[in-house]
Amino acid sequence: MSEVLLERRFLTLQEAADELGVHYMTAYRYVRLGLMDADKIGGTWKVSPDAVAAFRAGSVRSPVAAGERAPWSERLESRLVAGDARGAWGVIEAAMAAGKELDQVYLEILTPAMVSIGERWSTGELDIDVDVDIDIAIEHRASAIVMRIIGRIGHRFARRGRARGTVITAAPVGENHTLPLAMLSDLLRLEGWEVSNLGADLPAKSLGLFVTDTPDVVAVGISVSTEDCLAQLAESCAAVRAVAPKLLVVAGGRVIRDDDHARSLGADGAATSGQQMSLLIEEHLATLQK
Numbered sequence: 001m002s003e004v005l006l007e008r009r010f011l012t013l014q015e016a017a018d019e020l021g022v023h024y025m026t027a028y029r030y031v032r033l034g035l036m037d038a039d040k041i042g043g044t045w046k047v048s049p050d051a052v053a054a055f056r057a058g059s060v061r062s063p064v065a066a067g068e069r070a071p072w073s074e075r076l077e078s079r080l081v082a083g084d085a086r087g088a089w090g091v092i093e094a095a096m097a098a099g100k101e102l103d104q105v106y107l108e109i110l111t112p113a114m115v116s117i118g119e120r121w122s123t124g125e126l127d128i129d130v131d132v133d134i135d136i137a138i139e140h141r142a143s144a145i146v147m148r149i150i151g152r153i154g155h156r157f158a159r160r161g162r163a164r165g166t167v168i169t170a171a172p173v174g175e176n177h178t179l180p181l182a183m184l185s186d187l188l189r190l191e192g193w194e195v196s197n198l199g200a201d202l203p204a205k206s207l208g209l210f211v212t213d214t215p216d217v218v219a220v221g222i223s224v225s226t227e228d229c230l231a232q233l234a235e236s237c238a239a240v241r242a243v244a245p246k247l248l249v250v251a252g253g254r255v256i257r258d259d260d261h262a263r264s265l266g267a268d269g270a271a272t273s274g275q276q277m278s279l280l281i282e283e284h285l286a287t288l289q290k
């Protein structure tokens, strides 16, 4: 994008502060907390006139809107799209200080922010320049920031005391969505399970070998986000069945429709969350003990 175009479309942070009649640092804080949209371009903050107008009009992002604060996920999304890792972490810290629990941070803040970014990407809303299509780069950058957030708070999901058994989580060959797996794994840890997250793009044969090598394994959770990887998920289920016929295999992720769908692919059932999978494991273990 040319410098001229940039100048026409954006204000500097100082100009935005002047427009709002506040100190530069106050405007900076609005941006950092995700209360006013801004982008970091060439090392400096740029604010669109629309963002200043929305802020001044008391839109959902404005702190002056009758005490109504923008949802945490919306504030996070604005920081993720801007590539503002520190600001994104600031939103998470503020949400936790306001009482959000760890599972809420994943399910009510991180997940909706990423889903919305996915929707904006698929409609082209994240295009910065029609000639240089870097929209997917913004999604990649947002994913990397979310991974760092998960890295920072992940250890807090571990429960004290004796683990209830090991759950193996993985995504099949071709499936590169690691965020769903990372969040699922932490949410299972919160339920007291030891989790071995084998990550994305795992060959079915290796999953089978790992299952054989894990003495206290109680279940396997396989995650798929793309339609193209459903056949590979079926191969992963078959590989686990071949070495551990009685082990619970749960399928999940955006493209798993329901239990019937999961069973048609060779899993025992479907689950949409760590908590739901945890209940399935408990039921399955109880059945085995009968």
Ligand code: B12
Pocket (backbone or CB within 6 Å): 106, 107, 110, 111, 114, 115, 117, 118, 119, 122, 136, 139, 140, 143, 174, 175, 176, 177, 178, 179, 180, 181, 183, 184, 220, 221, 222, 223, 224, 225, 226, 227, 228, 250, 251, 252, 253, 254, 255, 270, 271, 272, 273, 274, 277
């Ligand atoms: C971030 C992202 C990416 C990142 C991934 C980064 C990473 N390290 O993970 C990048 C940019 C690399 C990417 C690449 C692609 N992506 Co993508 N991506 C997304 C996006 C925006 C967010 C995914 C995410 O993190 N969601 C948040 C997580 C936490 O939510 P979740 O998936 O629902 O997971 C939760 C639950 O479902 C559950 N769960 C998940 N798995 C399991 C498993 C079990 C056993 C259980 C119990 C529960 C469970 O627990 C999780 C935590 O609560 C989605 C949009 C969306 N709607 O999700 C598209 C999306 C998944 N991607 C899509 C596509 C098409 C692609 C690409 C093919 C794009 C391309 N042309 O290059 C590639 C494919 C890469 C591949 N081969 O895997 C499509 C899939 C469409 C489809 N039906 O097949 C989506 C839906 C976007 C869209 N609207 O079109 N993507």
